[in-house]
Amino acid sequence: MNVSPPRYSLVLPIYNEEEVLPRLIERISSLIDRLDGEAEAIFVDDGSVDGSVEYLRKVVAAEPRFRLIELSRNFGHQIAITAGMDAAVGDAVIVMDADLQDPPEVVLDLVAKWKEGFEIVYARRVKREGESWFKRVTASLFYRLLEKMTSVDIPRDVGDFRLVGRKALETFKHMPEHDRFVRGMFAWMGFKQTAVPFERPARTLGQTKYPFWKMMNLAVHGIVSFSEKPLRMALWGGLAISALAVVFGAYAIFAWVFETGIIAGWTSTVVIVSLLCGINLFMTGVVGLYVGGIHAEVKRRPLYVIDRVAGFDKAIRATAAPDGSRRSFRKPRNGASADGRTLRQL
Ligand code: UDP
Ligand code: MG
Numbered sequence: 001m002n003v004s005p006p007r008y009s010l011v012l013p014i015y016n017e018e019e020v021l022p023r024l025i026e027r028i029s030s031l032i033d034r035l036d037g038e039a040e041a042i043f044v045d046d047g048s049v050d051g052s053v054e055y056l057r058k059v060v061a062a063e064p065r066f067r068l069i070e071l072s073r074n075f076g077h078q079i080a081i082t083a084g085m086d087a088a089v090g091d092a093v094i095v096m097d098a099d100l101q102d103p104p105e106v107v108l109d110l111v112a113k114w115k116e117g118f119e120i121v122y123a124r125r126v127k128r129e130g131e132s133w134f135k136r137v138t139a140s141l142f143y144r145l146l147e148k149m150t151s152v153d154i155p156r157d158v159g160d161f162r163l164v165g166r167k168a169l170e171t172f173k174h175m176p177e178h179d180r181f182v183r184g185m186f187a188w189m190g191f192k193q194t195a196v197p198f199e200r201p202a203r204t205l206g207q208t209k210y211p212f213w214k215m216m217n218l219a220v221h222g223i224v225s226f227s228e229k230p231l232r233m234a235l236w237g238g239l240a241i242s243a244l245a246v247v248f249g250a251y252a253i254f255a256w257v258f259e260t261g262i263i264a265g266w267t268s269t270v271v272i273v274s275l276l277c278g279i280n281l282f283m284t285g286v287v288g289l290y291v292g293g294i295h296a297e298v299k300r301r302p303l304y305v306i307d308r309v310a311g312f313d314k315a316i317r318a319t320a321a322p323d324g325s326r327r328s329f330r331k332p333r334n335g336a337s338a339d340g341r342t343l344r345q346l
Contacts, residue, residue, distance in 0.1 A: 007035075007037030007038050007039065007090055007091050007092065008032075008035050008037060008038070008039040008040070008090045008091070008092050008093075008094065008111070009039070009040050009041075009042060009088035009089060009090030009092070009093045009094070010028065010031075010032075010039065010040070010041040010042065010093075010094050010096065010107070011042050011044065011081060011084030011085055011088060011093060011094065011095045011096070012024070012028070012041065012042070012043050012044065012084070012096060012097070012098045013044050013046055013077055013080035013081055013084065013097070013098060014043055014044060014045050014046060014048060014052050014056065014080075014098045015045075015046040015047070015048055015052075015074065015077070015080070015209050016048045016049060016050045016052060016206070016209065017048070017050075017052055017098050017099060017206055018048075018050045018051045018052045018055060018206075019205040019206040020098060020099050020100060020205040020206050021052060021055050021056065021059075021098075022055075023100065023205065024098055024099075024100060025059055027100065027104045028041050028104055029063070030104075031104040031105070031107055031108075032065060034108065035107075035108075035111065036111075038065075039065060039090070040065050040066070040067055040088075040089070040090065041065060041066050041067070042067045042068075042069065042084045042087055042088060043056050043060070043066065043067070043068050043069070043084075043098075044068075044069045044071065044080045044081070044083050044084040045068065045069065045070045045071060046071055046074050046075060046076070046077070046079075046080040047071055047072070047073040047074035047075065053070060056068050057310060060310050060311040061310065061311075064311070066311055067087070067309070067310065067311035067312050068308075068309065068310040068311055069083055069084065069087060069306055069309050070306065070307045070308045070309070070310075071083060071304050071305065071306060071307065072304075072305040072306065072307040073305075075303075075304045075305075077160075077209070077210075078160075078180040078181065078182050078218075079180060079303055079304050080304075081095050081160060081182055082180060082182070082303060082304070083303075083304050083306070085164075085169060085172060085173070086173060087309075087312070088169065091165065091166050092111065092114050092163050092164070092165055092166075093163070093164050093169050094107050094110060094111075094162070094163045094164075095160050095161065095162055095164075095182075096160075096161050097159075097160070097161065099203050099205070099206060100201070100203075100204070100205075101200055101201060101202070101203050102123065102159075102161040102200075103198065103201065106123055106161070106196065106198045107163070109123075109196045109198075110123065110162070110163040110196055111163065113163075113194055113196055114163050114165060117192060118165075118192045118193060118194045119164070119165040119167055119168050119191035119192050119193065120162060120163070120164050120165070120168050120186055120189075120191055120192070120193040120194075121162060121163045121164075121193070121194055121195070121196060122155060122158045122161070122162040122163075122183075122186075122193070122194075122195050122196070123158070123159075123161040123162060123195070123196050123197075123198050124155065124156075124157050124158050124195040124196065124197050124198070125157045125158070125159065125198065125199075125200040126157070126197045126198065126199060127199040127200065128200045129199065129200060129201050129202045130201070130202020130203065131202070135215075138215065139157075142219045142222075143156040143157060144156075145219075145223065146219075146222055146223060146226075149223050149226075149227040149229045149230070150184070150223070150226040150227045150229075151226075151227070152184060152187050152188045152226050153187055154183060154184050154187045154222075154226070155183075155187060155193075155195060158183060158195065159183065160182055160183055161198075162183075162186065164186065165191075167191065168186065168189060168191055171189045172185060172186070172189070176303075177225065177297065178293075178296045178297055178301075178303065179221055179224070179225040179293050179296065179297075180221075180225075180303075181218070181221055181222040181225050181226065183222075184222055184225065184226045188226070220289065224289045224290060224293060225293065230286045230289075231286065231287070231290065233286075234283040234286055234287070237279065237283070238279075238283065241276065241279060245272075248268075248272070
């Protein structure tokens, strides 16, 4: 029986990954065997509608080092990661995608750096295989834009594949924001951080769960939650356009006084009105993004809802959350149901 708390926790968000799961379980098992300490793997089912959950339930029942958290619906990748990290008890917690695009073997390199004394070790994609030209270009544009827009130094070409130590994890647990851009949150908190390069292979099984609009959403959230620059740009943009309007107004008065070129300027009117309308709508939208963010925060809803958990009874420390924390993990009474409670109690 596994009595001592594990040294390593792996967190894997799962959304409709039934094709990959058999291969993933194999690779994760052999990784756990190669790690130099006790390890647990926490699978977070993010409301899958294929056979993923049924498969995971079977696997978790048979392997004491595996745990399963089933969220009550699809909450999104960033929230699924958060749920897994909230429940992790290891001294080092490793977050990785379930589709094997984050090769489990790289975890050994992350661990080696952690042992050198780095609190946060992220895996940097030096090569992205099998990704469309479009995804590569938009990703690179996004990282550049993020770098320009935010005051926090968010590393380039780094996704959510990373190892974090206990200190960083506890800090993360005290960050209650709803608008979660996890990689930015870890960049913000400081500590000794470093990167390990890796070649990101193509997804061989299953489909990407990040269609274009989801990617755009993540990009917008990343910028809005870490930067006020778009708001300031609205101010300067507005000022610049007002200055142009003054010049144009002066010209109009001049033309009226000297009766030159008094042909009603239909074209210029239409151009100016539509331009201003467009800019106005855009700026209102930008403000709306921030107001929407505030709205989501003030509702103080839990970040996620857990339907069931499995595999936790043996190793999880059913401790109360530290003072000031807004969430806690409660050990389910019968090991099967979390009683509809959420990990993050507000
Ligand atoms: N994922 C999730 N919830 C979602 C979308 C994705 O938990 O709503 C998981 C997915 O199962 C995978 C990881 O997040 O383990 C990354 O997704 P994906 O590989 O589709 O993204 P990509 O690599 O194409 O950016
Ligand atoms: Mg992937």
